[in-house]
Amino acid sequence: MAQKPSIPKGTRDFSPSEVNKRNYIFDVVKKHFQTYGFQPIETPSFENSETLMGKYGDEGDRLIFKILNSGDFLNKVDPGFFKEYVQVEIILKDIYSEIKLRAESFKELDDYSNRNFTQETKDFLIPEYKDRLASFSPGDYSYYIERLLNLYVHSNFGDNEDIETFGLLPILKEAFGNFLKHQTSKISFSISEKALRYDLTVPFARYVVMHQNELDFPFKRYQIQPVWRADRPQKGRFREFFQCDADVVGSDSLLQEVELVQLYDAVFTDLKLEGVTIKLNNRKILAGIAEVIGERDKLIDFTVALDKLDKIGIEGISKEMREKGISDAAIEKAAPLFALRGSNLEQLSVLSDLLKDSEEGAKGVGELSFIITTMEELGLQSANLKIDVTLARGLNYYTGAIFEVAAPEGVSMGSIGGGGRYDDLTGIFGLKDVSGVGISFGLDRIYLVLEELGLFPEAIDQSLQVLCVNFGDREALTSLKLVNRLRKAGVKCDLYPSNAKMQKQMKYANNRNVPFVVLIGEQELASNSFVVKDMVKGGQETYSLDKPEDFLNNL
């Protein structure tokens, strides 16, 4: 009767220590979101399917978790759907009968073993059944005809009795499986009208459009909520995870980009994660490069190769570019990018020169230049700001600045944050010309980095500061009064719930990592006092029950 419990793959239980550490990160991030004037919103975990579908590409659509309609969800399915299965079966059986029939007539004509039988039958059947089969198995209808024909011929022209059981059924099953594959998305719209949030960006766009009349633009919002993706679970890739986003919509001022760089710097500095690198690029610069070297189609191949410059050198990347079909002329034109070195300002000057003939590229250099020079003026606390023209994340999505944050050198971890500017996010929901820019923090990775570097505050695992030992009913009552007093002062404090053996109670205190154990036994009751054992330094001290503040002051 009892089940051995488990949780779905790709999901996680979080222990108290893990929740506390995650909340520590969230709290630091939230604090800075707020001092930067961002306001929190929250959206429902599930949205109407049409809000999400088609917004993340085909692959994204596939990874969206769909929720089954509640109640009699099959009622909305077109009954024709159920009939089609049977029709597939009937058609395939018809074809098989036809093959048999034709074989008989070949036999009558004494042409039984005619090599032409197979070809002629095929030539006859394929056009004949094209329309009937095509709607069930688009593109490969002739495949089933050929298989049925082969089956018949290899069964010694139907002499083998088992053919229908062992030969025909698997083909029918396969054909039906193929038919179902084509039906899956159709039927999923009939039986599911809601889907779990895939990211926070599309729901945010939907929110802005729905609430546009209540909002003051520029609207700066932050949102920290879980999202769900039906990705194949892997180490470090989960089906449920938190996203943590800050976006501004309704302002195209580059001061927003400046501010987001500062925000990254403020958060990581506060997390004591010093030395992160904020990489900066601009979609317009990428477009400009493509334009100038004349390889618009191969931009991704180009940047992917360029990104390996440090590892494989100019020779290496030139070779890779050539292999990807990028012309020698293009590679030659792009040469200044291979020599892009030095300070951000030096790099800007090279880019400015390279892209002077591309209007869009020059605009990108101008934008990048504003951010860089303003930040030079304002300064950073602990992060580095670095131009990276290979940075292309979410290329189709971003229209201006592109950000990505790398963990400090020596920590091997992908990006721990990223973002950029998008010019028309709310357009999909009918609100045009609202520019937005935003960044996000990668909670799970930041967690791993802080753990690796030992940067979580020590007190984070101290879920209980004081435990009172329970010596019996009378002692417990007096202990409870002290516990009350300590809790009112904000101390995490507990009375062991039963008069268990001292050893058991002390073991519990040890396991929970409690720094102070309070003892109120018969003797203390008599003298109106309590004893505090210091579990870390050792030793103990006695206080008066009338002056618990003496202990509080020592905590």
Added chain:
Amino acid sequence: MAQKPSIPKGTRDFSPSEVNKRNYIFDVVKKHFQTYGFQPIETPSFENSETLMGKYGDEGDRLIFKILNSGDFLNKVDPGFFKEYVQVEIILKDIYSEIKLRAESFKELDDYSNRNFTQETKDFLIPEYKDRLASFSPGDYSYYIERLLNLYVHSNFGDNEDIETFGLLPILKEAFGNFLKHQTSKISFSISEKALRYDLTVPFARYVVMHQNELDFPFKRYQIQPVWRADRPQKGRFREFFQCDADVVGSDSLLQEVELVQLYDAVFTDLKLEGVTIKLNNRKILAGIAEVIGERDKLIDFTVALDKLDKIGIEGISKEMREKGISDAAIEKAAPLFALRGSNLEQLSVLSDLLKDSEEGAKGVGELSFIITTMEELGLQSANLKIDVTLARGLNYYTGAIFEVAAPEGVSMGSIGGGGRYDDLTGIFGLKDVSGVGISFGLDRIYLVLEELGLFPEAIDQSLQVLCVNFGDREALTSLKLVNRLRKAGVKCDLYPSNAKMQKQMKYANNRNVPFVVLIGEQELASNSFVVKDMVKGGQETYSLDKPEDFLNNL
């Protein structure tokens, strides 16, 4: 192309002000959970279906949101399912043909209009088709035979040509709908293996069993996460809402109950919601009453009527009890309960006398008595503690104490919290003999009460404390430096992102309810100063840019 966006019924978007108010409640609750030694855990939003199904009764199962398997979810459906639809159609058409055939033979026998035709045909067909139809429409197979027969007779024995189109089809559709209803739960197990969390209690039990070797018992956990229910949405009833639970498992000490009463008192006092009533009962007392008055089956009717004592008096409740079939003898025996008045201690003495012959009842009185007398000793900050023997929430679930919290008098609102002790929660997952007790806070209702009584802190809607007006690039850069300084001191501060008209910038400041506006124009640049306008009290003051702390100290 653009969609008019909406969100699923029963779900909500939360505006910044709403999120801040909700977080205010959560933060207060969390703070006290922690000082009481509770530790946070979090569990996945979706669980394996078998973890949830069957734990909440049939009605609960129906209200669980199921998640469609990702990928080709139809592949796991038995192909027989699809065939069955067609079989239903074939059987019904067979029956119809049979009716026609029999009508012809009646006609030949010149018995065309024989009144016996209908009865004889029915008598023949019903046993004939019993087995074939019953598997599709259990219980009502003969219903379709009668309908088809009536259809045929009323179409003037088949003379009306439209019968197949207008008569037969609706019957087929209805029969198929009925068939589908019987298939829904079967197929939902094939196409869905995960389901959204319905409450926090079952996932907690699953967590305890899965992680039993890592936990120190008694394990005190709190959990604040959303749950989902496919309930019909109503005013105040949502399909997604947060639950906020604290439970202790692994201790049967009544000190836990005492502590939970104190915890309620601490939280509501801190929320400034003074005068809530914590109602207390015990499942064993209810069982004892049922035993003593000899009406075990009518316990719910009895307590429902008893609850109306204050409204309709002894006469009224006696009448209602009689109407529900409770005997006069039982009502007479229960009479002491009708006179239950006065202090908790006085009521305990009446209960103790009434239940002295019921072992279980007497045990319940003893437990209640311990909690009441201990609380008399410890005292409450602002809540009232009141015995309420009519309190029966979740009767099947609780085995000992039952809690419920009512809003202060004058606020019309259902319970704002509740809980109780359960002796064997983890048994369903194979871990026996672990007693638990817990309480929960009703976030949405507490929110409404605080809103109604104006108890949210005033500063909660102040998402921005300082806004700097933007007078142009040079001024903006200097402003940004000041903004930086203020943010580092924890001030929620912003620079308007563009050099828009003064009027527009001031309107934004007003809309966002900003108390201080900072002006750094050409003149201030020249004199290295900044002007602060007090938007609440009026007036303005000038500070040196070298000493922003003078302003900070005035904030």
